[in-house]
Amino acid sequence: MKIYTFNINGIKARFETFTRWLEETKPDVVVLQEIKSVDENFPREHFEDMGYRVETHGQKGFNGVAIFSRLPLEDVVRGLPGDDEDQQSRWIEATVIGDKGAVRLAGLYLPNGNPAPGPKYDYKLAWMARMETHARSLLALEMPVIMAGDYNVIPQREDAAKPDAWTEDALFLPQTREAFRRILNPGFADAFRLRVQGPGHYSFWDYQAVAWERNNGIRIDHLLLSPQAQDLLIEVGIQREERGREKPSDHVPAWVELDL
DNA sequence: ATGTCGAGGATACCTCGA
Numbered sequence: 259m260k261i262y263t264f265n266i267n268g269i270k271a272r273f274e275t276f277t278r279w280l281e282e283t284k285p286d287v288v289v290l291q292e293i294k295s296v297d298e299n300f301p302r303e304h305f306e307d308m309g310y311r312v313e314t315h316g317q318k319g320f321n322g323v324a325i326f327s328r329l330p331l332e333d334v335v336r337g338l339p340g341d342d343e344d345q346q347s348r349w350i351e352a353t354v355i356g357d358k359g360a361v362r363l364a365g366l367y368l369p370n371g372n373p374a375p376g377p378k379y380d381y382k383l384a385w386m387a388r389m390e391t392h393a394r395s396l397l398a399l400e401m402p403v404i405m406a407g408d409y410n411v412i413p414q415r416e417d418a419a420k421p422d423a424w425t426e427d428a429l430f431l432p433q434t435r436e437a438f439r440r441i442l443n444p445g446f447a448d449a450f451r452l453r454v455q456g457p458g459h460y461s462f463w464d465y466q467a468v469a470w471e472r473n474n475g476i477r478i479d480h481l482l483l484s485p486q487a488q489d490l491l492i493e494v495g496i497q498r499e500e501r502g503r504e505k506p507s508d509h510v511p512a513w514v515e516l517d518l
Numbered sequence: 519a520t521g522t523c524g525a526g527g528a529t530a531c532c533t534c535g536a
Contacts, residue, residue: 267536268524292536294525319525320535370536378535410536423519464536465522508523508536 259329259356259518261363262288263406263479265462265509269293269300275505280308283497283511286328287354289365291408291509293322300324317347323365323407330355338366340388348385356518361487362399366407371428379428382410386437396484397445402516403484405446408509410478411438413448416457417477429478446482449514453494461496462509470501479512490516 262285266272269290280288293300295316302312309328315336316322325331331352338349348367353360366389371382389405396403412430415421424430442448450459460475469475483491492515500510 271524292524372536464520465524466520468521 259286259354259361260513260515261286261354261361261404261406261481262511262513263291263365263408263481264288264511265291265367265408265479265507267292267294267507267509269295272505272507273301275503275507277304277308279500279511280305280310280326285326285513287363288326288511289350289363289406290324290326291322291365291367292320293324294320295322313350313352315347315350317345321347321367323347323350323367325350325352325363325365327352327354332360338385338388339392341384344385356516358518359402361402361404361516361518362396364396364403364405364407366405366409368407368409368411370410371434374426374428374431379431382428383433383437386434386441390437390441393441393446393482394444399484400486401484402487402490402518403446404481404487404514404516406481406512408478409438409480411435411480412476412478413438413451413480417459419458419460419472419474419476424476429476442482445485447488449481449483449488449491449494450477450496450512452483452488452491459496460498461512463501465508479509481512481514483514487516490518492517
């Protein structure tokens with residue numbers, strides 16, 4: 259089973275690009291971020307006709323996440339638990355039924371948090387604390403679990419082409435990286451770093467300042483695996499080439515293959 | 519800091535978010 263995460267930066271703007279990617283890549287499962295659409299306006303039938311179950315958790319204008327799957331989905335949950343007042347659509351969760359077993363999959367769009375300090379950064383840190391709590395409850399399932407998405411976190415210096423340019427940014431502040439490690443520490447692992455070491459691997463290049471042309475990227479799209487999922491890991495990857503295609507998102511897909 | 523996008527509101531530009 260191959261599972262992808264892809265921040266598409268708007269389903270309306272990326273309809274052709276994303277449809278072409280889906281036809282070429284044929285993922286078993288993909289979690290999407292920044293669909294920027296309410297559920298009622300999401301073109302679900304178009305993708306259902308392509309063979310996918312489509313579960314969305316959208317909102318007007320910003321944010322919004324989704325799960326697409328060729329395999330059966332069960333127990334879909336929308337929203338990150340822990341704050342009934344939170345109106346932002348950033349979390350969706352479902353159980354994917356594979357040929358050999360099931361995986362609990364979360365698709366997430368972690369808050370950007372800029373400018374820091376400020377209320378947006380406070381929201382980011384509070385959201386990460388909530389995620390830490392929920393991540394522990396997912397580990398308690400003692401089953402394969404994947405938390406995949408746009409984390410808006412640069413974990414280490416090697417995950418940025420120009421780390422010194424990010425020292426004051428909400429994606430790379432020490433408090434952000436510490437909160438990220440607290441989510442991992444109880445037992446999750448960054449799938450990409452289980453298999454690939456060293457600098458030069460990025461998942462996002464800003465539209466501005468010719469970042470792509472200069473390969474000024476950062477790695478912020480991650481798939482975190484529970485111990486039971488780590489045991490099933492076959493391969494990891496980042497589809498870097500997608501950033502050079504026609505009308506790209508500013509993010510590219512990242513993926514894991516599990517023996518499921 | 520910014521040479522760019524995307525969405526939405528009230529338009530043939532502006533604001534916000536990233």
